[in-house]
Amino acid sequence: MSFWFWRGLRKGMHTTRYPKASETAAGVTPGRPVTTQFASVQQAALAAQVCPVGAITAQDGSAHVDLDFCIHCQRCRFGNSPPMDWQSDYEWTTLPHGLRRYEPLPRAYRRSMHIIVVDAGDCGACLHEVKQLNNPFYNMHRLGMFFTATPRTADVLLVVGPVTENMRVPLLKTYEAMPNPKKVLAVGACAVSGGIFGQSFVSAGGVSSVLPVDLEIPGDPAPPLAILHGLLVVTGRKAPVGYQSSLERSA
Amino acid sequence: MVVTHSPVSTSKRMQVDEIAAAVGSRFGSTARVSRGSSGVALSIALLDPATLPAISKFLFWESACSFGGIVVEEVQNDWRLSYFFLSLGSGWMEVLLEVPSSTPTVPSISTEVHAADWFEREAEDLFGLEFEGHPRLGDFVLHDQIWPEGVAPHRKLQRKTMDTRRDRLRHRPNAEWRPLLVVRDPGAFAMPIGPVYEGGLGQSVHFLLETVGEDVVRAVPRLFYNFRAIEKIAEGQPVSRALLIAERFAATSSFAHSLSFCLAIERMSGTEVPARGKNLRVLLSELERLRHHAGAIAGVCESTALSVAASQAAIIEERLLRASCQFTGHRYLFGLNTPGGLRRDFTAEACAELLKVMDQAVGELHVVEQGLHFTSSFLDRLENVGIVDPERARDLNFVGPVGRASGQTEDLRRDCPYTGYETYQFQVPHEIEGDGYARLRVLFQEAYESAKLVHQAANRLEPGEVSVPCDPPARGVALGWAEAPIGAALHWLRLDDGGLVERYRVITASFNNWLGFRVAVENFAFQDFPIILASFGLSPTECDR
Numbered sequence: 001m002s003f004w005f006w007r008g009l010r011k012g013m014h015t016t017r018y019p020k021a022s023e024t025a026a027g028v029t030p031g032r033p034v035t036t037q038f039a040s041v042q043q044a045a046l047a048a049q050v051c052p053v054g055a056i057t058a059q060d061g062s063a064h065v066d067l068d069f070c071i072h073c074q075r076c077r078f079g080n081s082p083p084m085d086w087q088s089d090y091e092w093t094t095l096p097h098g099l100r101r102y103e104p105l106p107r108a109y110r111r112s113m114h115i116i117v118v119d120a121g122d123c124g125a126c127l128h129e130v131k132q133l134n135n136p137f138y139n140m141h142r143l144g145m146f147f148t149a150t151p152r153t154a155d156v157l158l159v160v161g162p163v164t165e166n167m168r169v170p171l172l173k174t175y176e177a178m179p180n181p182k183k184v185l186a187v188g189a190c191a192v193s194g195g196i197f198g199q200s201f202v203s204a205g206g207v208s209s210v211l212p213v214d215l216e217i218p219g220d221p222a223p224p225l226a227i228l229h230g231l232l233v234v235t236g237r238k239a240p241v242g243y244q245s246s247l248e249r250s251a
Numbered sequence: 252m253v254v255t256h257s258p259v260s261t262s263k264r265m266q267v268d269e270i271a272a273a274v275g276s277r278f279g280s281t282a283r284v285s286r287g288s289s290g291v292a293l294s295i296a297l298l299d300p301a302t303l304p305a306i307s308k309f310l311f312w313e314s315a316c317s318f319g320g321i322v323v324e325e326v327q328n329d330w331r332l333s334y335f336f337l338s339l340g341s342g343w344m345e346v347l348l349e350v351p352s353s354t355p356t357v358p359s360i361s362t363e364v365h366a367a368d369w370f371e372r373e374a375e376d377l378f379g380l381e382f383e384g385h386p387r388l389g390d391f392v393l394h395d396q397i398w399p400e401g402v403a404p405h406r407k408l409q410r411k412t413m414d415t416r417r418d419r420l421r422h423r424p425n426a427e428w429r430p431l432l433v434v435r436d437p438g439a440f441a442m443p444i445g446p447v448y449e450g451g452l453g454q455s456v457h458f459l460l461e462t463v464g465e466d467v468v469r470a471v472p473r474l475f476y477n478f479r480a481i482e483k484i485a486e487g488q489p490v491s492r493a494l495l496i497a498e499r500f501a502a503t504s505s506f507a508h509s510l511s512f513c514l515a516i517e518r519m520s521g522t523e524v525p526a527r528g529k530n531l532r533v534l535l536s537e538l539e540r541l542r543h544h545a546g547a548i549a550g551v552c553e554s555t556a557l558s559v560a561a562s563q564a565a566i567i568e569e570r571l572l573r574a575s576c577q578f579t580g581h582r583y584l585f586g587l588n589t590p591g592g593l594r595r596d597f598t599a600e601a602c603a604e605l606l607k608v609m610d611q612a613v614g615e616l617h618v619v620e621q622g623l624h625f626t627s628s629f630l631d632r633l634e635n636v637g638i639v640d641p642e643r644a645r646d647l648n649f650v651g652p653v654g655r656a657s658g659q660t661e662d663l664r665r666d667c668p669y670t671g672y673e674t675y676q677f678q679v680p681h682e683i684e685g686d687g688y689a690r691l692r693v694l695f696q697e698a699y700e701s702a703k704l705v706h707q708a709a710n711r712l713e714p715g716e717v718s719v720p721c722d723p724p725a726r727g728v729a730l731g732w733a734e735a736p737i738g739a740a741l742h743w744l745r746l747d748d749g750g751l752v753e754r755y756r757v758i759t760a761s762f763n764n765w766l767g768f769r770v771a772v773e774n775f776a777f778q779d780f781p782i783i784l785a786s787f788g789l790s791p792t793e794c795d796r
């Protein structure tokens with residue numbers, strides 16, 4: 001048994017310094033396409049055309065991206081010329097469309113927040129990335145966040161997948177069993193917009209058609225740091241993308 | 252079900268030509284044998300449905316073929332069913348059966364070939380076909396408490412009516428529904444687990460464990476919570492979009508699935524992928540296998556609460572995920588395969604960097620393996636737990652690493668090579684104990700073999716094109732296959748006159764192996780259940796589709 005003790009010590013620390021400092025290691029995030037200015041109107045239209053899910057819209061020679069719909073097929077990056085600009089970041093958490101105000105959980109949750117995950121039709125990627133938060137690289141526990149096995153003690157509901165017909169009732173039951181205050185996070189393109197599965201006779205096309213969603217973390221799959229950013233937003237230690245809190249606004 | 256057949260060892264493995272001759276002489280009047288096409292070596296058309304069970308029994312038991320799966324198609328006034336069998340080393344065979352749509356009754360083969368059990372239940376649920384003689388139909392893909400009887404959503408008629416949101420919301424859950432309990436004894440009870448368990452970190456699946464005390468007497472896994480009907484939503488879509496679905500329905504083996512899909516399209520249009528494309532495909536397939544197995548090993552360590560080992564394996568997995576992302580741009584290798592080759596090329600420096608990270612990861616994996624071999628508290632939890640003996644594994648047609656831990660040596664890379672695997676040197680490790688420890692050893696050995704294959708592939712990379720243009724043909728049918736990390740992945744595809752998908756069928760290793768999972772759980776104690784589950788490493792979402 002002492003083997004593992006020494007082995008663990010000898011391997012040293014691997015944990016990221018995020019959120020105190022940004023993580024710069026290669027490969028932590030696939031990145032995302034961003035608004036690109038093209039030389040001509042045709043090139044921008046071509047970039048919009050190459051997108052299989054209509055996440056890119058062309059306007060006067062520039063192409064805009066709605067990350068909610070992006071499924072990271074990278075067709076606008078490789079094989080499209082000229083390619084879209086690509087940005088290697090991971091702070092993607094946004095408010096759902098139409099929501100302007102956002103209240104994080106009270107301060108008491110900052111060092112003790114319990115999370116339950118529901119796989120509502122996920123392909124395994126987002127769920128796997130959520131699971132990675134427990135590995136030594138991300139080590140969610142150091143931030144006072146824990147996975148819990150029962151909805152009765154959960155404060156945050158992470159939903160992955162487009163919400164299948166067979167998972168709709170278990171998802172609703174989990175939500176109802178959670179005490180107030182509670183937050184719902186949609187993780188991954190499928191949970192945000194239905195992704196490639198869209199809306200069909202078995203898929204609700206996103207969590208928001210079943211439950212009130214507080215925050216959305218796009219990406220297919222959302223990398224672990226993007227999910228960590230979302231969880232930090234829930235506790236109020238980070239702000240959603242493009243959102244100025246009332247505090248900052250008054251200052 | 253009771254095993255009534257002779258074990259594998261007594262039957263001789265037959266090649267396709269021998270089988271053709273034997274079928275001709277034995278079933279001559281009722282079966283027409285012809286050369287197959289598009290990935291199928293031999294096609295046996297049945298004139299009389301009644302011979303189906305006999306011919307299936309002959310192929311599976313006497314010719315020692317492995318069972319692939321059933322493809323159901325609706326053509327104008329008929330049902331067309333194709334039963335796929337694999338003669339190891341000489342190719343795929345299909346048994347074709349046409350049934351008029353006015354009488355949708357097919358003789359069940361699951362009394363002869365037990366592995367066909369779930370395939371028939373699935374076809375009954377999704378197409379409304381009736382399988383005569385099947386012991387248990389109903390409540391399978393479409394859960395009885397959610398879906399009304401007689402929906403059959405995969406039928407062509409349903410394409411228009413099922414797609415609306417209003418229809419979807421019309422089904423109201425039936426609160427009265429209760430699972431069928433079989434164990435009746437004083438003190439008998441059923442322990443439900445799932446679909447949300449382990450804090451939701453397990454994929455959605457429900458287990459009903461019936462017991463009278465400590466040991467699990469009967470285990471019933473209930474799947475299809477993640478049923479997204481990918482076969483149905485791909486219908487009427489262009490190939491480029493169906494490829495996105497094939498890549499995204501089971502992400503932990505996405506490269507193998509997209510490869511299998513692309514191979515079907517390439518076979519249909521007669522495209523030959525350039526050598527560099529083929530070698531890179533091998534490299535990426537093996538990288539995915541290595542990463543998957545590292546994750547599965549971490550899962551086994553975690554299920555026994557050996558935290559340090561689990562963390563060490565998780566570090567290896569995350570390193571490989573990061574290396575994949577740095578190399579290809581995506582942590583799960585999305586967006587690389589395209590019909591005709593790969594979407595992008597890689598530089599020699601990037602390859603060298605990948606190999607460096609991988610070698611380091613494999614070195615660490617060796618250390619973890621050595622440590623585990625000498626951790627008796629860990630081995631006690633795995634040895635002689637969750638045993639599936641070779642006879643049972645053969646009977647239930649186990650595939651992938653789970654099958655190889657129970658004496659089934661089938662591996663599509665060697666037994667039915669694709670994308671140039673026939674030119675590679677590698678071992679297919681297998682064990683015969685069939686317990687949790689054997690499954691773990693197979694995972695380690697396969698991971699090392701994969702690392703060797705990555706090196707072989709990298710050494711063969713000559714400058715050249717990685718892809719050739721490959722337009723999907725108008726009208727065509729083909730079978731594609733690949734050995735995914737969890738086992739055989741079959742993608743069968745029929746395109747219509749406009750080059751759109753008419754019928755798409757995905758058969759996954761998880762679907763095959765979940766059928767036999769209960770065998771490993773039954774008669775073992777409750778506390779062994781999570782360990783058996785982890786050592787199987789099955790993916791519910793890959794099964795549900």
